[in-house]
Amino acid sequence: MTIMARPHLLVIAYPTQGHVMPLMELSHNLVDRGFKITFVNTEFNHKRVVAALSNNNADYEEFIHLASIPDGMEPEEDRNQLGKLSDLMENVMPEHLEELIKNINESDNGDSKITCVLADANMGWALEVADKLSIRRAAFWPASGVLLAVLLHIPKMIEDGIIDTDGSLKKTEMIQLSPEMPAMNPAHFVWLLMGDLDTQKSIFNLIVSNNRAVKLADYFVCNSFPELEPSVFTLVPNLQPIGPLCASSRLAQFWPEDSTCLNWLDQQPAHSVIYVAFGSLTILDKRQFDELALGLELSGQRFLWVVRPDLTEGTDTYPDGFEERVGSRGQMVGWAPQREVLAHPSVACFLTHCGWNSTIEGLSHGVPFLCWPYFADQIVNKSYICDLWKIGLGFNPDENGLISKEEIKTKVISLLGDEEIKERSLNMKEIAKKNVSNGGASFKNFEDFVQGIK
Numbered sequence: 202m203t204i205m206a207r208p209h210l211l212v213i214a215y216p217t218q219g220h221v222m223p224l225m226e227l228s229h230n231l232v233d234r235g236f237k238i239t240f241v242n243t244e245f246n247h248k249r250v251v252a253a254l255s256n257n258n259a260d261y262e263e264f265i266h267l268a269s270i271p272d273g274m275e276p277e278e279d280r281n282q283l284g285k286l287s288d289l290m291e292n293v294m295p296e297h298l299e300e301l302i303k304n305i306n307e308s309d310n311g312d313s314k315i316t317c318v319l320a321d322a323n324m325g326w327a328l329e330v331a332d333k334l335s336i337r338r339a340a341f342w343p344a345s346g347v348l349l350a351v352l353l354h355i356p357k358m359i360e361d362g363i364i365d366t367d368g369s370l371k372k373t374e375m376i377q378l379s380p381e382m383p384a385m386n387p388a389h390f391v392w393l394l395m396g397d398l399d400t401q402k403s404i405f406n407l408i409v410s411n412n413r414a415v416k417l418a419d420y421f422v423c424n425s426f427p428e429l430e431p432s433v434f435t436l437v438p439n440l441q442p443i444g445p446l447c448a449s450s451r452l453a454q455f456w457p458e459d460s461t462c463l464n465w466l467d468q469q470p471a472h473s474v475i476y477v478a479f480g481s482l483t484i485l486d487k488r489q490f491d492e493l494a495l496g497l498e499l500s501g502q503r504f505l506w507v508v509r510p511d512l513t514e515g516t517d518t519y520p521d522g523f524e525e526r527v528g529s530r531g532q533m534v535g536w537a538p539q540r541e542v543l544a545h546p547s548v549a550c551f552l553t554h555c556g557w558n559s560t561i562e563g564l565s566h567g568v569p570f571l572c573w574p575y576f577a578d579q580i581v582n583k584s585y586i587c588d589l590w591k592i593g594l595g596f597n598p599d600e601n602g603l604i605s606k607e608e609i610k611t612k613v614i615s616l617l618g619d620e621e622i623k624e625r626s627l628n629m630k631e632i633a634k635k636n637v638s639n640g641g642a643s644f645k646n647f648e649d650f651v652q653g654i655k
C-alpha cells in the first residue's frame with residue numbers, strides 16, 4: 202500500500218497579530234484536510250509566538266512547522282512603524298524566502314516539496330517569489346472585502362482625479378463603488394489613516410505593488426461571507442469568501458493568553474459582562490485610558506478589559522482607587538483568549554476597535570458591538586457595523602476629541618437595552634454559522650479551494 206505524502210503548503214502572513222491569527226486558523230483548517238504547513242513568520246514575531254506558546258498544541262505541531270526569516274529591521278527597532286517595516290520587508294524578505302523554499306525543496310531529509318505558496322495579499326512579493334520558482338500560488342485577504350474592492354479601484358480613482366499617483370487626496374466628495382454599498386468618505390481611505398505622510402506613502406506604494414502581485418494568484422480567498430458584503434463579490438469576482446474563521450487560535454499568539462478570565466466569566470450571570478479589547482496595535486493616550494476606566498466604572502456593569510502591556514503611551518497605571526472601587530466586578534488581563542471569551546454566555550457586548558478579525562469574531566457569536574475605531578480600515582468597519590448591519594453603536598467624542606466617561610456609560614446602557622440590535626446580532630450569528638456548515642456558501646468555497654491547491 203502506498204501512503205500519499207501530505208501536500209506541503211508554505212504560508213506567510215503580514216507581520217502583525219491581526220494577519221498572523223487568521224492565516225494560522227486557516228492553516229489549522231488545512232491540516233484538518235490533509236495538508237502539511239510550513240508557516241513563515243518574521244524572526245521577530247517567531248520569537249514572540251514561541252515564547253507565548255502554551256503546551257496544548259501538540260496535535261498541530263506534527264503538521265505545522267514554524268519557520269522564520271528576517272524582516273530587515275534591527276532587533277530592538279519598533280515594529281509598529283508599519284511604513285518603514287513594509288519598505289524594508291519588500292527589499293529584504295524575497296531573497297530569504299526564496300532560499301528557504303529552495304532549502305526545503307532540495308533537502309533530502311524526507312520532507313515533501315512545497316507545492317503551493319499561500320500568501321497574505323499584503324505580502325504580494327511572496328507571490329512573485331513563488332511565481333519565479335514556478336510554484337502554485339494562493340492569496341488570502343485578512344480584512345473586509347469592501348476594503349479590498351476600494352484598493353483595487355485605485356487606478357480608476359487616479360484616472361478620475363480623486364487621488365494622486367502617490368495616494369494623496371485631490372477631491373473630497375463621497376465615493377460609492379456600487380449602489381448596494383454605502384458611500385465612503387475618501388478621507389477614510391486606509392492609507393490616509395496610517396500615521397505621518399511618509400508612512401501613508403509607503404503604505405500606498407505597498408498597496409499598489411500588492412494589487413499587481415495578487416494577479417499572480419491562482420486562488421484568492423478571504424475571511425468573510427457573501428451576505429456580509431454582497432456587492433463586493435460582484436466587484437471582485439475572483440475573491441472567494443471562506444469565513445468566518447474564528448475557532449480557537451493556536452500557535453499564533455504574540456502575547457501569552459491569560460485564561461483565568463474564563464473562570465471569572467463562569468462566575469458571572471448570563472449576558473452581564475462588557476468585553477473590552479482593542480486588538481494588537483491600538484495605543485490610547487493616558488487621558489483617554491483613564492476616561493475609559495472611569496466610564497466602565499460609572500456604567501455600573503461587569504466588565505472584562507484587555508489591557509495589553511503596550512496599550513497606553515507611558516505608564517498604564519489606573520486612575521486613583523479605580524481597582525478598589527470596581528473590585529471583583531471588573532477584571533483586567535494582559536491578553537485574553539478572545540474567541541473563547543466571545544463565545545462565553547456571560548458576555549453581553551463587545552467594546553472594540555473594529556479590527557476585521559474582532560468584527561468577524563464578535564458577529565459570529567451574536568455579540569452586539571460598541572465601536573471605538575482607532576485607525577486603518579476600522580472606521581469603515583464601524584460604519585458597516587452601525588449603519589449597514591445595525592448590530593452596534595458608536596461613541597461621539599467631545600469637543601476635545603475625547604470619549605468621555607459619561608458618553609461611555611450612556612452608550613453601554615443604550616446598547617444593553619436595545620432589543621432590536623440584540624435580535625439582529627443573533628440573526629447575523631445564524632447567517633455566519635450557516636455559511637460554514639455543510640453545504641453553506643463559505644463551506645463550498647473552502648472545498649473548492651482545498652481541491653484547487655492540493
Ligand SMILES: O=c1ccn([C@@H]2O[C@H](COP(=O)(O)OP(=O)(O)O[C@H]3O[C@H](CO)[C@@H](O)[C@H](O)[C@H]3O)[C@@H](O)[C@H]2O)c(=O)[nH]1
Binds near residue numbers: 223481555
Ligand atoms: O486579548 C486579545 C485581543 C485580541 N486577540 C485576537 O487578536 C486578533 C486581533 O485582530 P483584529 O481585531 O483584526 O485587530 P488588529 O490586531 O488591530 O488587526 C490589524 O489587522 C486587521 C486585519 O487586516 C485590521 O482589520 C485591523 O484594522 C488592523 O489593526 C483577533 O483575532 C483577536 O481574537 C486575542 O486573541 N486576545
